[in-house]
Amino acid sequence: MKSKIYRIAHKIIPQKYKNNITLLLYRIRGIKIKRQIKYAENYDLKFSDIENICGFDHVLPDKYLIFDKEYSLNDLPLFCEKNKFSSGDIKDFREFSRLYFLLSLALCNRTKLIKEIFSARLKTDIFLWENAMETAIRAVNLSVTFQLIKNKLSAKEQKTWMYRLFSCGIYIRNNLEKMPGNSNNHYLFDLLGLIWLGVNFKNNEIADEWTDFAVKEFEKEINLQFYQDGFSYEGSTNYLFEEIEIFLLAEIALMSSDRNFSFSFKEKFKKIRKTAFAFTFSDGSHANIGDTDSGKILWLDWNEPKNNLTPLFTLLKACYPDDDIPGFKPDENSGLFRLFSFGLKKTAYIENDRSLFFPDINAFIRKKQNNSLIFWGGAVKNEPLFAEHKHSDINQILLELDGSQIFTDSGSFRYNPVFSVRRSFVEEEAHNTVKFAESQRDFKDAFHKKNRKIKFEYLEKSNDKIKTKVCFKNVIWTREIINDNFNNISIIDEVDQPGNIYFILHPDIKIERVSDNVLIFKSKNNNYKFKSEEKILILYHEISYEYGKKIGTRKLICNLNKKNKCFIARV
Template sequence: MQIIDNILSLNKKRGTKFLLDKFVWKITEYLKNRYRRQLYAAKSSFSGKAVDVQNLNFDIFKDFIAKFDNEKSDILFNVCDRVLEHRFDILGHYDINCGHYYENSYEVNKHCTKPQNFKSHREYIKKHINEQNQKHSILISRNLPESYKLIDWERDFASGYRWNENTWHRKIRYGAIEGVDIKVPWEIGRLQFLPWMAFASHVSGDLKYIKAADNIAIDFIMSNPPYFGTQWMTAMDAAIRAVNICAYLAIKKQNGSTVSEKDIIISSTLEDHYNFIRKNLEWSGGMRGNHYFAGICGLIILSSFLGASDKKIRTLRFALNMLSEEILYQFDNDGGNFEASLPYHFFVSEMLFTSLSAIENIGDNRLNWLNMLINSDDSFTIDDNRIIFADEVMNRIQAIKNFSAATSLDDGRYPKIGDDDSGFFLRTNPPFIAREGDIISKDLRNLDEMVYRENSAFRFDDFGLYVINRNKFNLYFRCGSLGQNGKGGHAHNDQLSFCLFVHGREIFTDPGTFNYTAYPELRNLFRSTASHNVLQDVNMEQNPLPEGLGGDLFWLDDLTKSQMLKFDDDEIEAEHYGYGQPVKRALKIKDDAIEAIDSYELKEIKFINFHLFPGLKAEAINENLIKIEIEECSIWLKSDDGKFQIIEYDYATEYGKKVKADKIVLTSYETNINWQISINENN
């Protein structure tokens, strides 16, 4: 029934023509997929195409490599030393051994298959790889020492559940078994640690990191024939993996590594990735998002990196045109990403600026070839050996930079507004997703021309985010769109919520995202009204949370219809209609205080929630006054229109991990509830 409700909702929002176009596209995709499945039932899905490593365009990663920060080498080696032993940090699960051979800490249950031991790599291939691909996998396996212990690329190491690598990629199913999360094998299969291993060898002078990384890459290629298993389920994951492999090879080249047989095999898989992404782009005439954007960026980088050919240059032309289109489609006029999630804004922005950096160094040969193909229908030109996008696109790119600067602190942290799956595209160093919950995107923040001003206000009406900065604090206020053209798939019930940083420390926070499909109830809990710093009607959600499993959990119908009534440097006034009648929040902003009135014409009990960042402790001075102490100052929360209580809540430090933190709840029967936050500096 949920899928029918979703279709009816979409028809109401977008119209019958939209649904018919989507239906035709679905049928076309079904027929193409059916043909490929029949084709690869009779022949190997490996292309077997050899790649001349010397013709790879390593220069497109010059700027990326230059960003590497030696000062973070302690973190780099902490990660890479454990990768040597196949121990990974995966979505909140730390130091997990990902081999076939090892027992892990998960509880064995009816959904769990035990790890297996194999006498040889050949035995593994015979038992696990489909017959059409066994010959090619065996050839690849000869480049692995028999002492090498294979990684299990199909297992959710949190639950123990394992998918089948022989399943056709479009037949993979997930979300039906509680506690099982397909994002775990996806995450390890992105191979985002490969560039870090190359940097570790560069810094230490020890080739053990590169040797281990080569073996892991060969293991992946051998164990995951194209089009089969979880690792080929989405073009987005294939694109992220391919880009990281390209960067890895470029770092090795810069470090002076000579070309080996393993380099040839690793380079050859890029052809398979290129073909897979090109044929499986996650486009939709209805609602497409970060998955499609990742695929386009993957094609830009692959067609710029692999040896130049007419086919690759034509793909590059197509991808550049699609990038222009998606910049305008997926980023609003104010520069914010249309999915109404700040973490996803930075995720997709990483994809964009990584691709723009790559084409800055694409080389004269490819540019000249490309220039012979383009015409007035293209969305870009080539001038002075540079790819130049149309003015509208360039203006949107500048807006993205400005939005990114205004919504993050100097060190790159930003509030976790909307969904956050801890995803990233390509990083020179292991991401600073610290265990206390910091989120860092400093590489993006350091782009040229970004502007950040103290004592200023920024309004982003399209995204629905408003920022006020003072010398002592940074205030983020949420009011507006649920994103995705009304689908709301990555939005939360956070209308009129706020996050507050004081002296650079996050005080009042958004609890983040713990999981997507593994635990539907927890998915909805972290999206719920009660999980945000808002006035809560105890009997209602701002917007009804979806029931169901899998994709059903990525909807949110907009009943709130939020409006920003007044916004300037000193005042915010906004309202929503999610409870059937107006809920209004008015804030007066001073240099060391925020004075608020929450209005809702309901004389029954209601809550106002204040979620503290983990590690902070709230002290109840009395039922009307709360004190929060940090090194620089004391923060006071006061209200005479209700009573405060302090309870615990779950905060997601990253996707897959939650910790306990303090939540302050103001209980009141008043229709106009006054409360105040004040900052008193310590002497």
């Protein structure tokens, strides 16, 4: 006979997932939870309070209300078929485990159903304890839900919820996803969970340590994981918007504590937001560059595509009114904004009880705007959708993508959601200047599709001595290297392969292609006579998580391949 949870899973899980139910059930048993419960017992949160809990007897209702709008069960992400993501982004079960839906049910005043689901989770642990990031997202949703329904819970039930939340904090603190060198977005999620829970349980010695630790780590990570222009080293726009939500919620949370981020942190966060806005279209969507993950921390707008940024940007615009979001019109009816701005006021049963933390976005907004809530009025008609940034070295950029052409005025560079100079810097050594203008990492998906090509014209002056014009077509990576040591160089060729970039600095030789770590060179005009053994200076760039640190030049001795009439070098 099948178990109850197995029968329920067959009821509510779409047909295309049913073959994976056994694997799913194996993953959601939650092996790690027993160890974490044992940890939690040391902090006066006894498991005896919750040992007699009923099983999972109900599924989610067929109909429920969110902000006076009716949605069916199919609108939940677990059952939603309408949002077609790439194969790497189908994570329905994981997202179900993040408990987004509990927050929606709380705002619908479905406390009884929440209590039944929550109680069943303590018995069967039907949601994943996969890693610290997942636990942090779940903890934020649990804590907000708890604050919304707290006054409808008994004293024993309140203690049970607090026990579970505290257990989440212990789990995160003991399983931080810190990596050698640069960490990634997982670690930022971990830190947000610690801040959120630390403020929840403020004045507790252990929880205060979580908050202090997370604030210090955030100050470090924002400089380790983000370049000076505000783009993440992971090279993903999806991660960039996730990280903006992380920083925003962390800053809001600290409003309810005596801690705060430094001025330098806030200035860097401002740069990050400015860069992110450049990748955004007026309808709230954004260029999908890099990893296609589109996770969220708080998700209330089920009827919107998951990659729609309107709810997040509406909240950002309220908190940071000076931010310029070209072509964007805030939506005051978005669930995320209503939750923080006045969703609490509509939930009368929690108005007089703030014994546990819940962020007051109105106080945050008033502090930012001198007691006035001002929204940006939206886009001016025919307003360009892309932010402009001065870049004196660039004369003109023509971007041709799916038939659309975008030009910039002379002397300015306009970010485009699909093509962006991610990082530019100058290194000076004596009289040598090497300048790198780097395009966005992971452009393969953008430019390998049919009918997509890029033309990049770049007129550069270096000490008024060298004028270099570089034109590339149908390439993924675009780089410009200028060095006074090579005054005779007018054209610089490049070629890419996964993980590496190669440049040859020679006026008469071009790189034909790379195959199995073999560089193949040819004469540009068929006039150059290859020697049987020749030294060619190649700039070799290795793409890694420590982006930009492994750049160097070396001389390679190449052997003539007479059969193919070309020059090759093994690297």
